[in-house]
Amino acid sequence: MxxxxxxxxxxxxxxxxxxxxxxxxxxxxxxxxxxxxxxxxxxxxxxxxxxxxxxxxxxxxxxxxxxxxxxxxxxxxxxxxxxxxxxxxxxxxxxxxxxxxxxxxxxxxxxxxxxxxxxxxxxxxxxxxxxxxxxxxxxxxxxxxxxxxxxxxxxxxxxxxxxxxxxxxxxxxxxxxxxxxxxxxxxxxxxxxxxxxxxxxRNSSVAIKAAIKSINANFKDGVDGYKTEIKQFGKCFGTDDFTEGTTAFLEKRKADFPGK
Known part of the structure; x- marks a missing residue:
């Protein structure tokens, strides 16, 4: 463009x-x-x-x-x-x-x-x-x-x-x-x-996206930032990035996040 x-x-x-x-x-x-x-x-x-x-x-x-x-x-x-x-x-x-x-x-x-x-x-x-x-x-x-x-x-x-x-x-x-x-x-x-x-x-783009949403929630009227954090935290467990991040940690290697 x-x-x-x-x-x-x-x-x-x-x-x-x-x-x-x-x-x-x-x-x-x-x-x-x-x-x-x-x-x-x-x-x-x-x-x-x-x-x-x-x-x-x-x-x-x-x-x-x-x-x-x-x-x-x-x-x-x-x-x-x-x-x-x-x-x-x-x-x-x-x-x-x-x-x-x-x-x-x-x-x-x-x-x-x-x-x-x-x-x-x-x-x-x-x-x-x-x-x-x-x-x-x-x-x-x-x-x-x-x-x-x-x-x-x-x-x-x-x-x-x-x-x-x-x-x-x-x-x-x-x-x-x-x-x-x-x-x-x-x-x-x-x-x-x-x-x-x-x-x-170097970090998970999926987790960063969830963190941005959670942090911003604390500054919005009528939004419970803690509830947003809990929801986004839970969603992370269903991602390929979570699987790769935890697996890499346990295998003592650098994570290669797929961004999904």
């Missing part, structure tokens, strides 16, 4: 999706959100992909925000539809993918950019990264899941401060907050993401 605003490449079972609008600091517009959905969907469905890495082109920005010019004249109804469609098409979609998604935050991740990074399963940042949700400075609030995912990751008080001040935090503060897992120099960012991806790929 060809794209205008993103690049998607697969190597050694890792698909790297790069938002490629450097002249706009990789800002998210309607077309880019649709292309990202399509690229994530394609990678998630591919047997050649075990891990997805999402990053931005250039050295300045992961995603510097949403393209404000697209919605500056929206009314109440249009604004609500914008948030609902965006969450369904991209942000919730990414969060619930069965393929692990790593955000390689290489610079500014603001507004919709930070919301995209937070929708990924975890985040690794370059030392020059800056993160924030500045929407209240425009008279609006984060609409792509920011008011929900940020408190889950950094706590209510810190999230309140970040949103209310519309300020940015640097990579080390994000690491201290638990917003990112690791901070490295920019030239080392993708290499570390790929190293972690290679560790993930």
């Amino acid at each position: 060809s794209y205008q605003n993103i690049l998607s490449t697969t190597n050694s079972r890792i698909t790297t999706i790069t938002i490629n609008r450097p002249n706009k600091l990789n800002a998210l517009n309607k077309d880019t959100i649709q292309e990202l959905h399509d690229a994530f969907d394609e990678a998630n469905s591919s047997k050649d992909t075990k891990v997805i890495i999402i990053t931005g082109s250039g050295e300045k920005a992961f995603v510097a925000g949403a393209d404000i010019s697209e919605f500056a004249d929206f009314d109440v109804k249009q604004g609500g539809k914008l948030a609902a469609k965006g969450q369904e098409l991209l942000f919730d979609f990414v969060e619930n993918l069965s393929t692990p998604v790593i955000a390689a935050v290489n610079g500014f991740a603001l507004g919709g950019g930070l919301e995209l990074a937070m929708a990924c399963h975890f985040r690794i940042a370059s030392s020059n990264a800056k993160m924030g949700l500045p929407e209240v400075s425009l008279g609006v609030i984060p609409g792509y899941g920011g008011t929900q995912r940020l408190p889950q990751l950094v706590g209510k008080g810190r999230a309140m401060e970040m949103v209310m001040t519309a300020g940015m935090i640097d990579a080390n503060q994000a690491l201290n907050y638990g917003l990112v897992n690791h901070v490295v120099e920019q030239e080392e960012l993708l290499a570390l993401c790929e190293k972690i991806a290679s560790k993930i790929m």
